[in-house]
Amino acid sequence: MDEDDLIFQEVSGIRASISSLLRMKKLPIHSSEWASYFDESGHLRKSRKYISSQILERGLDPSVRSEVWKFLTGYYSWRSSSDERLTVDSARRKSYESLCNMCEKIQPLLETDHRDFNEVRNFIKSDVQRLYIKDAEGNTIADKNQLEKLLLVNYVCNVEAEYQQGFHEMLLLFLLLVEKEHEIYWLFQFFLQKTENSCILSIGVEKNLTMLTALIAFLDPVFAEHLEGKGRVVQSLFPWFCLFFQRVFKSFDDVWRLWEVFLTGLPCRNFQVIVAYTMLQMVRDQILREDMNADDILMLCNNIIDLEANDVISRARSTCDLLFRRKDKVKNQIPRQASTTGCRKEMYL
Known part of the structure; x- marks a missing residue:
């Protein structure tokens, strides 16, 4: 069994375990818990690292989202009173x-x-x-x-x-x-x-698409070969990044949930690329089974809607875990594949 087969087996194992991970739902950070993070002067008792990890794991209750986002975006300093x-x-x-x-x-x-x-x-x-x-x-x-x-x-x-x-x-x-x-x-x-202007066409979108192409080639070479034979399919997925996946979710709450994870910088840099890869994996088998052409693939991808953010985040985190386990290969192979457009450094997790 060659290395590509081993990678694909790992990916398949991740898919099989996702359903059990999704059942482990945790309650989001609510107003009383958020208030407990502050001392009498209004300084945070908890570290930025701790809060970010809790947001990744659990998300934010709507009652605290507006205030917490001011810290996540840098509107307020984490050290302020x-x-x-x-x-x-x-x-x-x-x-x-x-x-x-x-x-x-x-x-x-x-x-x-x-x-x-x-x-x-x-x-x-x-x-x-x-x-x-x-x-x-x-x-x-x-x-x-x-x-x-x-x-x-x-x-x-x-x-x-x-x-x-x-x-x-x-x-x-x-x-x-x-x-x-x-x-x-x-x-x-x-x-x-x-978010490093990742949703800006003239700045970050092209880099995201290049990284997505390299990621597919690394994790799923069979799928990558199929897509490559259909033309510039991946490059046509730019609306996902331009809107930061806004149209694929059930509700605004789901969009905010994903965006606040982007703001934490966790679980890795360029998490938006792994989210896009995760969405493609949702339709991968159908694309291969029906040997879809480019137009049909794009229509199928455009019809990915009503997703739940926690589901997508859990799936994407599983892919992150796989990449971290193969970190040396990621550094050696993916940057080489992405180097033609100057994205070498951005590929590192």
């Missing part, structure tokens, strides 16, 4: 107001001298207007005008991220997560930074 956080929040509010004032002042200049500005503003308006923002009872859950404003300020002030279609869907989740406009803006900025 209650008073220091009040000062930081005030400073962030003033900074955001200054950005808004600047945008308002330079907008006439942008309108006349930069054709891209008008095009992007129209894109934003069109994207937001098409967005469905009602709950199951038909109640409006977000202000579209506020969303447009935030996206425009983000475009003008964030040269690196610019604007790409899909941002309106991502930013909506931040608007629903926290109440104040300056908090929405800064949490989104810090989220992009913390």
Whole structure:
């Protein structure tokens, strides 16, 4: 039995054990537990490492998510006191107001001298207007005008991220997560930074796709050969990364659950690539059995919906465990496969 067969056997064993892992459900961190993490001055008693590991294992209750995310994104320092956080929040509010004032002042200049500005503003308006923002009872859950404003300020002030279609869907989740406009803006900025702009087409998406291709080749060479024979299938999965898997889950809570794991940096760097690999493995057998062509494969992948975050995280963590056990091989083989696009360092777990 050659090495590829051994790897595939290990992967198959992981699949078989996933169902038992999923039954070991743990309650998320709730408000009383989160409050117990602080001393009288508002300093955290628990380390960042401990809290991050608990979030990975259990997740966050909705009652504490908005506050905890401020620590995870870097909006607040993990070492700050209650008073220091009040000062930081005030400073962030003033900074955001200054950005808004600047945008308002330079907008006439942008309108006349930069054709891209008008095009992007129209894109934003069109994207937001098409967005469905009602709950199951038909109640409006977000202000579209506020969303447009935030996206425009983000475009003008964030040269690196610019604007790409899909941002309106991502930013909506931040608007629903926290109440104040300056908090929405800064949490989104810090989220992009913390996740190394992995959802930005011009920055991180191409790297993710290259790493995904290399990971499939390493863990599942049979599947990799099949996909390679069908054209640029993996490269066509860029919407997964652009929206950070937002459309594949049952609920916003599931999306937040996965995103907060990304923010912890656990269980490994580039966990988003392993999540994408996990999703592909869900349809792998059908793709091979039916010898699907590229269009059918993409249609099948696009129809992956209503997933549960805890399920996906558990499966992806199992793949992480396999990669850690074969760490030397990962360092030697995967970077070599990914080196053509300059992703050598990013492949390391």
